[in-house]
Amino acid sequence: MDTGGGLIRRAGEALFGRRARLRWVHLVLGGALLMPYYLLSVVALGALNPDQGHVRQLLLQLLALFTSLPMAAVTALVPTVRGLEGAAARALCAVARPEDLATGPARSWAARWRTALWFVLHLFSGGVVAGMTLAGAPFAVVLIFGFAGGEELAKYWTDRFPGWMITGPTLGLAVLLLIVGTNAACGTLLARWAPALLGPTPEERLAAAERRATVLAQRNRLARELHDSVGHALSAVGIQASAAARVLRTDPDFAAEALRAIEETARGAVAELDTVLGLLREEEDAGAGPAGPTLAGLDDLLRQLARTGVTVDAELAPGLGALPAEVSREAYRIVQEGLTNVLRHAGPAPAGLRVALDAGRLEIELTNPLGPARPSRPGGGRGLRGIGERATALRGGSSVGPSEDGTTWRLAVWLPVGGSAG
Structure with missing residues (x-):
């Protein structure tokens, strides 16, 4: 029977272990690959509607995230993308059976469409984790060490949730936990989907x-x-x-x-x-x-x-x-x-x-x-x-x-x- 210490140890390994760190690198790489498509979407949407307020600008950036994914899917139809993504998944995604991933280019349209779906999942989840890491980690540091604005934000939440004794450090730790939890969840999702989307097709298995x-x-x-x-x-x-x-x-x-x-x-x-x-x-x-x-x-x-x-x-x-x-x-x-x-x-x-x-x-x-x-x-x-x-x-x-x-x-x-x- 698992003890409390064993559960805590496994939870810590899942959130901060070597596998979690490798998957974080894999997801951040996906976020980096997303950036050209995202910037192109931001420029295109901004040109269509140049007069924007702060709220509309935020909505524009959110919309740009989703409009960039179809462009990424189209480029993933290039046959060599499957080999490159498969190599990255084998090295960083900690798939249960790396040998189940294809090593060569996609030679059929079925394999290309599956690669495109994987590419979209990789870039979307990578963009989420990379964005949370780049914006959330510095924000958590500000809260934990009580830099300017940290105490005011803590007081804002305390006034709305009386009795919770919310402080800047607790908010900062909560933000860090949200980041590592999101990373673990996205990494696990990609690892489970990798064999189905990057693995060989039935025709390739038969060959x-x-x-x-x-x-x-x-x-x-x-x-x-x-x-x-x-x-x-x-x-x-x-x-x-x-x-x-x-x-x-x-x-x-x-x-x-x-x-x-x-x-x-x-x-x-x-x-x-x-x-x-x-x-x-x-x-x-x-x-x-x-x-x-x-x-x-x-x-x-x-x-x-x-x-x-x-x-x-x-x-x-x-x-x-x-x-x-x-x-x-x-x-x-x-x-x-x-x-x-x-x-x-x-x-x-x-x-x-x-x-x-x-x-x-x-x-x-x-x-x-x-x-x-x-x-x-x-x-x-x-x-x-x-x-x-x-x-x-x-x-x-x-x-x-x-x-x-x-x-x-x-x-x-x-x-x-x-x-x-x-």
């Missing part, structure tokens, strides 16, 4: 969401490429290096062959890594060419796996070289990741691979035996998720898991031959 989705899709694509290409190469290199170390003294010819295979695998991985990094840096020459190998390179992949002890019984349909390049590249990565999983989780085990064309779609099936020394992989990891993402992007599908008798692990993927990334 930003589409840009984020595009970036995320690109990042996922690059992550899959790195995982499938470099991950496969590292798995093959690790097994080949281990085999070479075991027979280095007993079978130096086999060790030399394994080292050559390591060199070839590493060179291919570096080339693919360069391609992926080129895409990451948005290099034109990297984006123009094929982003990785295709099904035409399956023979090299199978030979590489054979050096690690994984023998693959492959059944490849004719005509794979005529597939669309995008489908062929994704299919190669799917086969590569499937064989890499065999290498990682089943060891040097025999595997069966079938790549067929049937009824306008490409079918990929990869199987390998499971046993006591080859544990199953119930959950799968990034590789299996990446296979599903590749298939979904081409409007295909996939299934993975052990067979009903628990002796075989099966990966099946189907891709429409005319599919395109979605």
Whole structure:
């Protein structure tokens, strides 16, 4: 439960704290921006009615305040005003979520009209607070320190409100409290309205969401490429290096062959890594060419796996070289990741691979035996998720898991031959 001291402390922070001081600067800045429009209105209204008494002059100044606001609204239709006002609001208005404010110019009339409304609110409330500060603060000082006229004004109010014991200092403190209270109220109002008036329009939010989705899709694509290409190469290199170390003294010819295979695998991985990094840096020459190998390179992949002890019984349909390049590249990565999983989780085990064309779609099936020394992989990891993402992007599908008798692990993927990334 809040104590009296806590309430007083929060009230003092709201009226005199850092946030209140920043908002005061923001409001005074709005008052300064209002001055050219206000002076122009005063001159125009004075020219229309030059003979004025004191009362009419006061009314003229009040009217000039309101006639200056439409002129300010018109200038706020300039697109760059939203960016400038948004920057000022983020720095000085103490908005709850500054990231909700737009950073660029207004690109639609809806955004311009909202900016114009904000500009009018900023200048009007800023003019009120700036005027009260410039006129009220010196007046309060006069009352508090009893300068000329202060006691007479206090006596004037005492005569009309007997029993209130009104003095110059109490009147001065009341004026100061009115100024800081008005500043706090106007600052809070602007902070609450800023996201609605200076924030992005629904169209801009939709465009930003589409840009984020595009970036995320690109990042996922690059992550899959790195995982499938470099991950496969590292798995093959690790097994080949281990085999070479075991027979280095007993079978130096086999060790030399394994080292050559390591060199070839590493060179291919570096080339693919360069391609992926080129895409990451948005290099034109990297984006123009094929982003990785295709099904035409399956023979090299199978030979590489054979050096690690994984023998693959492959059944490849004719005509794979005529597939669309995008489908062929994704299919190669799917086969590569499937064989890499065999290498990682089943060891040097025999595997069966079938790549067929049937009824306008490409079918990929990869199987390998499971046993006591080859544990199953119930959950799968990034590789299996990446296979599903590749298939979904081409409007295909996939299934993975052990067979009903628990002796075989099966990966099946189907891709429409005319599919395109979605």
